[in-house]
Amino acid sequence: MRSWGKLGFGWPARIAGLLLLCFWFGASIGDDTPAVPAQVLVFGDSLSAAYQLPTEAGWVAGLRERLAERAPDRFEVTNASVSGETTSGGLSRLPEVLETGDYDWVLLELGANDGLRGLPLTRIEANLQSLIDRVEDHGARVVLLGIMLPTNYGPAYAEPFAAMYERLAETNGLPVLPFLLDGVASERELMMDDGIHPNAEGQERVLENVWGVVAPLWELDECSVQSN
Known part of the structure; x- marks a missing residue:
């Protein structure tokens, strides 16, 4: 077998070759670079904007805190919710966000x-579909957070309004929380x-509702919670 010397390589070349071999071997063992945290955007209205409460009392802040405790460095949560936001306003604001x-x-709420303004259901649904499309075009996955209207709006409007979220979820293959305020709105x-x-x-209960949907999606089951 011919040695490096006989092939015309001197000691500097030999050392460089050994360094390259060590670098390749080290890289082959594995990369210890920390994983990039998953980016979560909450895009909603006053129900997600801690309306008339300190920011830290809202369910989104609670979600951020729980994720930091139970899944350290795995998630970063951004809240872009604005009180009074409508689906039309959301469509205008979403690209910039x-x-x-x-x-x-994207947790879309x-x-x-x-609905409170009694806008046509066809328009609301079309706007929500456009929001879903734009988020997916961005490369993100949507979790749909639904809402129900007070009973005084009457079943002719309130019932199809509530059904709209589950229909959108089924059509688009999305995880859905049918009623964000489940177990909250009925408790004075x-x-x-x-x-x-x-x-x-009530925000704490809302957090539990949202957690019940996102925890399985993000593999935050009880075992992983206990291990952290």
Whole structure:
């Protein structure tokens, strides 16, 4: 077998070759670079914007805190919710918001203000579909957070409004929380005096509702929780 010397390589070349071999071997063992956290965007209205509460009392802040405790460094949560937002306003605002990050997940919570204004259901659904399309075009996955209207809106409007979210979820193959305020809106002690927005205690229950949907998606089952 011919040696490097006989092939005309001197000691500097031999050392360089050994360094290259060590680099290749080290790289083959594995890369210890930390994984990039998944980027989560919450895009909603006052129900997600901690309406009339300190930001840290809202369910989104609670989600951020829980993820930091139970899945350290795996997620980063951005809240781009605005009180009073409608689906039309969301459509206008979404492109700029999406430019602020490389989002993996978008928790979409809009439509309540449209419904409270009694806007045509066909328009609300079309806007929500456009929002879903734009998020998916961005490369993110949508979790649809639905809402229901107060009973005084009547079943002719309120029932198809509620069904709209599950229909959109089925059509687009999305995970869905049918009613964000499930177990909250019906409990006066968990709601503000306006009967529309959850108080601080109600926000904690909203967090549990959202967690029940996202935890399985993000593989945050009980075993992983206990191990952290």
